Amino acid sequence: MTAAATVSDVTMRFSEHTALAGVSTSIEQNAITGLLGRNGAGKTTLMQLLTGHRVPSSGRVEVFGARPYENDDVLRRTCFIKEGQRYPDHFRVRDALHGASLLFPGWDADLAQTLLADFELPAGRPIKKLSRGMNSAVGIIIGLASRAPFTLFDEPYAGLDVVARHQFYDRLLADYAEHPRTILISTHLIEEIADLLERVLLIDRGRLLLDTDAESVRGSAVTVRGPVDRIRAFAAGHDLLHLDTLAGTGRAVVRLRSGGDGPDTSGLLAEPTNLQELVVAMSLAPPAPRHSSTDALQGVPR
């Protein structure tokens, strides 16, 4: 894989708090990567580092082969749509779009107009009079119409209704297919976006729990139900991420390891764990020892 951005052993400390601890990963070029994790996991911090809004306490961040901090050449090719993006008070929608058109060399004004109509945004309305969802739509329009080679969306759809969100997915896919570029998107609405992703990063408490392609996540874990002792016997050859019990019956999320017995022979009811359930189970599981955490999935047979 070719990397648009690399993060090497990056730690980010704020006075009392370590937001990222020794994170190493790379963002694949021209792929859509999902950045997943709980509130406060470190997603926004990672995006701020990738876009030169912060400098890491230690480690190295490179985008297009150079450090992004105060680097015009990198930043002109980067579009970062922040959660709850603020605009100057007197700005109307069209002022924000005009400003963005000056900033991004690849700006597509026609696409911006189409998206304005899609999201039913009145171009002349002052942005501070917009609802939360409409404010999010402004960010989405800028993010897509910028055609920036590296586009980051941080929780882009606060307040957007389900119809508008699907419009966003459709427009994103259509435009990305025509103009492939590197897209990093953080979201809590995992189920909605799972099939759009090519890569998945999961952060928890400042550490990377998953760094893999989306396809290999599918089928990498099973949710099993049945007698607790049988679940324990089955899970012994795998990773037991989460177990609920009720009167001797259990429900468990088990991450499969190569070499362990398949769930078919366990005498348990088994179904594949979808990405959202896996993220929940992994985020709730006690922190694993660091060495094996990031590539643990690679040995699982498909």
Add this chain to the structure above:
Amino acid sequence: MNDDGGPIFRQVADLIENAIVDGSLAEESQAPSSNELAAFHRINPATAAKGLNQLVADGVLYKRRGVGMFVATGAREQLLKRRRSEFADQYLRPLMAEAQKLGIPATEVTDMIDNWESPR
């Protein structure tokens, strides 16, 4: 796409195969592009392309440079042959397993099949 844990690219390939088998996608006609498939199924275009490439590798589709993918002549026959060979494993195995669980002897299952009228 559905959540049965099967790879999405395989599901994409299966859907195109189904269309070829039931005749809605004729031989030598053009298959949908990866971008069309991605938009339609709301999946990543790379995943859709992987499904198409699988079908090319299987000889079901072939590429015409600069034009797109087309259904190979003989693709339907090839798919029918493969699916017939998989039929027992895919459909008879679960049928007989359930029959055994319920204590229905094989002869009774055969009778049921003989007298089966497919619903209109």
